[in-house]
Amino acid sequence: MNASPHADFRRLHHAERPLLLPNAWDHASAAALARRGFPAIGTTSLGVAVAAGLPDATGATREQTLALARGIVRLPVLVTVDIEGxxxxxxxxxxxxxxxxxxxxxxxxxIEDGRPDGTLAPLAHQYAVIAAVKERVPRLFVNARTDTHWLAAIGGGMTPPLAAAAERAEAYVRAGADGVFVPALTDERDIAALVRDLGETPLNLLFAPGRHTYGRLAELGVRRISCGSLLFRAALHRAVELAWTIAHPGAHPGADPAGDPPGYAEAQSLSDPFTATA
Structure with missing residues (x-):
């Protein structure tokens, strides 16, 4: 472990190029990413939950998250942990x-403000959570996630105005947050506007294949680009399709092994009670 992980991690958010943060779901995926040379990795709550057969974003994986964190901090890489709410x-x-x-x-x-019932935590409560964390552990980098846009995206609702995210972002920064994360924010004008509003506070976005490139997000001023559950879902997809092609040589695969991985909801459904068909 680096002698000054907190300072080093903070510097990565203010480097010349944005921090590309790949997210691991178990020790092996974290070790493989570290071996490839990524300076920092995060955990993915969806990956951790589904790998354990548990639902994501419900607070069910506290034990698994802590166990994973304690293991991967021994790797030669900086670690940030998704602790859901x-x-x-x-x-x-x-x-x-x-x-x-x-x-x-x-x-x-x-730390996210989305709740299992599809609502957002009251703003005052989330402010108090962030403030309490920063008072207890000032050196810890707190990436405050607001799910204003994420809940609309996974629920099929209308995209909210940027003001909804901006209000929460401003409050979380006042509470002491070191960075702001707005997954599912994809409109370039909104991204650029929020970057301006945040000033020196780094904006973190979730990488959306087909919507933006690393280079374009860098041009817009994004300082941290998270992979979220993308790597976990891609690994599931590739593994299943590879097994299918081995078992059915010459047959048309169930899906293109190089195609799109399952979406969030499909991956989440793997944690549902499983009923096999004979």
Whole structure:
């Protein structure tokens, strides 16, 4: 572990090129990414949850998330951990979890305001959560995620105005957040506007294949580009289709092995009670 992971991780958000953050779901994926030379990796809550047969974003994977974090901090790479909504309602409880991760050697955490019922946490409550974490562990990089656009995207609703995300982003920065994450924000004008509003606070976006490129997001001023669950879903897709082609030589595969991976909802459904067909 680097002697100063917090300072090094913070510097990566203010480097010449945006931080491309790949997300791991188990020790092997984290080790493989570290071996490839990525300076920092995150965890993906969907990947961790589905790999354990549990639902994502419900607070069900606290134990698995902590175990993974404690293992991968031994790798020669900076680590930030997706703790969903903090695995608890009380701000002091979330702060205690953050302190535990910090003590283990984690450089940052990602805290989201989306709730399992598809609503957003009250703004005042989320402000209190972020403030409590930063008061307890000032050096920990807190990436404050707002799900204003994500909930609309996965629920099929209308894209909200940028003001919805901007209001929460401004509040989270006042609470002490070191970065702001707005997954499913894809409109270039909105991205550029939010970058301007945030000033020196890094904007983190979720990479959307087919919508933007790394280079274009860099031009817009994005400072951190997360892969989210993309690598996990791509790995599932490739593994299943490779197995199919081995078992059915010459037959048309179930899907193109190089094609699009399953979406979030399809991957999430793998955690549903499984009923095999004979």
């Amino acid at each position: 903090g695995f608890g309602e009380r701000p002091e409880g979330v702060a205690a979890l953050a302190a535990e991760l910090d003590e283990a050697g984690v450089a940052g955490v990602n």
